[in-house]
Amino acid sequence: MSRQIQIAAIALLAFGALGLGLLGADAAGLGGNVIPTPTSTPTATATPPRLPAPAWRINLSAAPDEIVCDGQHASRVTVQVFGPDGNPVPDGTPVYFATVGRPGFVSPPVATTHFGLAKTDAGAYLNPQAPFEPFSVQIDTSRIEATLRVLCLPPGAGGCDVPSSPPQVSPPDVSPPQQSSPPQPTCVPPQSPPECVPPASPPQNVSPPCRTPTPTPQFSPPPCGVPSPPLGTPDCATSTPTPCGVTSPPFGTPPCGGVDVCLIPIPPFPPLPCDTPTPTPTPGIATDICLPPPFGTLPCDTPTPTPTPAPAGIFWAIDCDLSTAGIESQCEVPLGTGSLDVGVILGNAGALTPHVAAFNFVVHDPDTGRLDPAPGLDLDRNSNPDLDESDMIGPWYCGLPAPNIDTGQDGPGTAASFLSCFNPADVSNLPVLGPGGLRLAKVHYNFPAGAEPGSVLLTLSEAAVADAGGADMGGCPGEGGLPVIPCLPAKINLVPQPATATATATATPAPCTGDVNGDRKVNVIDLVAVTQHLGKRPPDLRFDVNHDGKLNSLDLVLVIKNMGKRC
Numbered sequence: 001m002s003r004q005i006q007i008a009a010i011a012l013l014a015f016g017a018l019g020l021g022l023l024g025a026d027a028a029g030l031g032g033n034v035i036p037t038p039t040s041t042p043t044a045t046a047t048p049p050r051l052p053a054p055a056w057r058i059n060l061s062a063a064p065d066e067i068v069c070d071g072q073h074a075s076r077v078t079v080q081v082f083g084p085d086g087n088p089v090p091d092g093t094p095v096y097f098a099t100v101g102r103p104g105f106v107s108p109p110v111a112t113t114h115f116g117l118a119k120t121d122a123g124a125y126l127n128p129q130a131p132f133e134p135f136s137v138q139i140d141t142s143r144i145e146a147t148l149r150v151l152c153l154p155p156g157a158g159g160c161d162v163p164s165s166p167p168q169v170s171p172p173d174v175s176p177p178q179q180s181s182p183p184q185p186t187c188v189p190p191q192s193p194p195e196c197v198p199p200a201s202p203p204q205n206v207s208p209p210c211r212t213p214t215p216t217p218q219f220s221p222p223p224c225g226v227p228s229p230p231l232g233t234p235d236c237a238t239s240t241p242t243p244c245g246v247t248s249p250p251f252g253t254p255p256c257g258g259v260d261v262c263l264i265p266i267p268p269f270p271p272l273p274c275d276t277p278t279p280t281p282t283p284g285i286a287t288d289i290c291l292p293p294p295f296g297t298l299p300c301d302t303p304t305p306t307p308t309p310a311p312a313g314i315f316w317a318i319d320c321d322l323s324t325a326g327i328e329s330q331c332e333v334p335l336g337t338g339s340l341d342v343g344v345i346l347g348n349a350g351a352l353t354p355h356v357a358a359f360n361f362v363v364h365d366p367d368t369g370r371l372d373p374a375p376g377l378d379l380d381r382n383s384n385p386d387l388d389e390s391d392m393i394g395p396w397y398c399g400l401p402a403p404n405i406d407t408g409q410d411g412p413g414t415a416a417s418f419l420s421c422f423n424p425a426d427v428s429n430l431p432v433l434g435p436g437g438l439r440l441a442k443v444h445y446n447f448p449a450g451a452e453p454g455s456v457l458l459t460l461s462e463a464a465v466a467d468a469g470g471a472d473m474g475g476c477p478g479e480g481g482l483p484v485i486p487c488l489p490a491k492i493n494l495v496p497q498p499a500t501a502t503a504t505a506t507a508t509p510a511p512c513t514g515d516v517n518g519d520r521k522v523n524v525i526d527l528v529a530v531t532q533h534l535g536k537r538p539p540d541l542r543f544d545v546n547h548d549g550k551l552n553s554l555d556l557v558l559v560i561k562n563m564g565k566r567c
Helices: 025-030 524-533 553-561
Strands: 020-023 057-063 066-068 075-082 094-100 104-107 110-112 117-124 135-140 145-153 314-319 330-334 339-348 358-365 415-422 438-446 454-466 490-495
Touching: 057 135, 057 145, 075 094, 075 135, 075 145, 094 104, 094 117, 110 117, 117 135, 117 145, 314 454, 314 490, 314 524, 339 358, 339 454, 339 490, 358 438, 415 438, 524 553
Parallel strands: 066 145, 330 490
Antiparallel strands: 020 057, 057 075, 075 117, 094 110, 094 135, 104 117, 135 145, 314 339, 339 438, 358 415, 358 454, 454 490
């Protein structure tokens, strides 16, 4: 399972407050059935169809769903695409947008998915003859198509929320055609063309439909192997598409003899700055895995900023004692206690305070004979794992994919507990990752009858979290994702019931590696302290864990390696 966030957007279309999950082109044989999602109480019941095979699916929303259609207002259109396995499509999947029904615009006309999500701003130009005529936004992913309707208000109606400023474009001429000679194509001359890129760079700008389109010219292969999108035609009325590197205005220059499609290449992502990258890295794929600041780059002799650094000080952790403040990474529990709740924490020891809009994780329990996850009560908010509503404010949805007490991925005698949640609200209804962090969720465990003394180490994987803009804030090391942040385990020690204590003389134990604050245990507090002193000049040698006279990532690694030890 990939580390990407698996979330479900809410489709608010023109159907009002009831969110609808839309079946895609692969499910066309089902007769257009609609599956209601639990975004509100429906006024009628519907029986979900039995699917003959997994179907592609797309969720849509427009905010707002009615705007002033004067070329100056736009609606934010958000789509989320799910593959036949029920998970969001991979990052980088292109989604194409176009307006139909009346002259309009989309910006951008093509967007790539992140956690399955893609967004654009859509609007329509003024039509004095039919100011209330709605327009639709057509969405095409090459595997599934959908259409979303947006209602139009007359100019001066006001009250519209404009999520982003639409491009300043002259509206197309909607007056009756003149008897003069037909308009000639007006294309933008090249403006210092950028260097061409390898194939598969999606187009960026698509103009409004021209007033008097001419027949689509014969398409010839574009330069650099850049494919033409499924929507639109080659540039203007010429027989070839826009040359690679030609930059058009935001949406072309109407009127043209055809639909103006100018292909803007997207440069490849640079490789990670490790000391020995491969000679020709594949675009968008890192050639090495390094820890971003503030945790250094391992191993890199001369680290430089990574392409997608995590906000400083953010980390994942499991807290095995919810009765006390802070994060406990090691707990002793007497046998016969009955049950134990652990918290999944997104910690923050840095200065930034981002919002949290989506997350998912898996907690691994290697020994269900000593620690067994309790059965969940349902598939959403009262589940196991369970969203912690004391910290996670707002309208969270945790049902797609459903919480799973054990995915079975670790085999018999173990448990891998999965949770994925998404909040479709605006920033004002999202929790803030402030100092100290957020408790995202809890996992409920029982101690089985007959459990013997011993230890169980709970670990995290497939952890990912997104901010309000959809940017990934970090996941566990070794899973191939970026950015990489610490994922701290928790050790549960099952001990016999305490007997009558007798006084015995004990020797003072020696300090243990990683205990920088002298509390005789190595935990997240030591990790945060070392992180805050990395790179400072002159170095504070109290935090020089390996005693080499420098404060760097090697000290941080030693703290993580000894996490949970007691002196």
